[in-house]
Amino acid sequence: MTTVIDGKAVAADVVAKVRVAAEQLIAKTGVVPGIAVVIVGHDPASQVYVASKGKKAKECGFHSIEHALSSDTSESDLVALVEKLNADPAIHGILVQLPLPDHIDAGKIIQTIAADKDVDGFHFTNVGKLGTGELDTAFVPCTPAGSMLLIERALGRDLSGLNAVVVGRSNIVGKPMANLLLNANATVTVAHSRTKDLPALCRSADILVAAVGRPEMIKGDWVKPGATVIDVGINRLDGGANGKSKLVGDVDYAGAAEQAGAITPVPGGVGPMTIALLMANTVVSAFRAAGQAAPRF
Template sequence: MAEIIDGKIVAAEVVEGVKKSAAALAAHGVKPGLAVVIVGEDPASQVYVANKSRTAKECGFLSVQHTLAAETSEADVVALVEKLNVDPSIHGILVQLPLPAHIDAGKIIQTIAPDKDVDGFHFINVGKLATGEVDTALVPCTPFGSMLLIERKHGKDLSGLSAVVVGRSNIVGKPMAHLLLAANATVTIAHSRTKDLPALCRTADILVAAVGRPEMVKGDWVKPGATVIDVGINRIPAPDKGDGKSRLVGDVEFASAAKVAGAITPVPGGVGPMTIAMLMANTLVSAHRHAGLEYKG
């Protein structure tokens, strides 16, 4: 049976470290500030934003939430982001996605000042990551957190290990692949047009699933002893729990994969908790950079 990689524990450690570092920053008169912008009333987004704001407060940050009505114009969202860009008390700006259909999410993301782009989606940060400038980039939180879990298992140097990332989104798959490459893994990115995905997955020492398809990756897709990182979060019906009930599952069929893997992240409790922790870490890094201080995280 595989070792279970407990993201809750690692995330709590990251948040503890952030709290201590934020307290040390106070000696320099700096309080990290995170601004979260939410447009509309998507219930899942509201839960995510509330969790982010709460954790920021726990870390001793200035936590500002801007809740805008669903019909807010694109120009008004741009104007708010531009205001936050020049606000010296704010070091991290996060615009919660998805945005209502009349707002161009790409335009809003590219309006965020790259040095406050704690989601790491701005072209400048994407480009830095793609060119191996990881130390000066702001790295997208979910792959960054996944990478930390991989580091806990394999260390920072993945030389000689093969990694397969299933999924090529800009939010998870591609940045994940760049991080693995920067750590010297030999990386393959798979997607919906990949031929014989199970066979490809079986070549991976490190297998990352970021597909959005419940329990797609089966145990017999996993190389014996591999490390499996399940990024997926899927809600599926659970009639066994009662009428209308549901449960969260990943993109990996946990029961079968855990019998073959060397280590595996559960869902929930694996990559999920890491995402918010890395958002805090990114905001802290940004606050250090804005103050001209080195962050030794």
């Protein structure tokens, strides 16, 4: 029988642990974990994400601030704000919401964030630490970190002897996901749009991670019987109930669920984990800044 991996429940568990850790840090040192979110422009989806992050931060007992900037904000002004936040000891995590307006170099802004406050895990220092297995001091991007936690809940921390296939090679999900799986001793293949005979490769996977941004691309007969399937995709399609759009993943859930041993749904799988791990990274940053041993989630 297929196990449906409940991302909402695991995310709630992580957030509860973050809240306890924050309370303990405040009681011991007086340091309140602080997070700053910067949004430039008025992209509706970005505004929803920023509001969700702010709400969750307050739930965790954090000091949370938001900088909402106009879409014509100059790159130099944004750099100056990030540098100000870098220097603020009350802030332990800095998030600059993407996408940014076309006149701003997103890569430059990301690299301006101090590596020890880069709770998104995109700074080259954190990317390098992840790639070399220095996970104890790295910040790992939140979506793959959350996906990995779901895999660990299903299969344990040591994945020795298991074949993992990651479909998607983005810097945000695919590549860090592969590095996390390697660190857990899985044998990892990264596939993409130019991979030959992708269905056959997917059928070899004990762990199949789909992160391609193509709705229901991974079909049920691509899934090895008993495999663990992690669907990172979130795609909005027409044809939902009452004429509304519906959310689907990169995996054909109905077909894959017939084959998989465990699978994440969309919504309710990986999605809730992303913000939960963002909160976890922030409280870890606060512990490090206070010279305390950081908790593990």
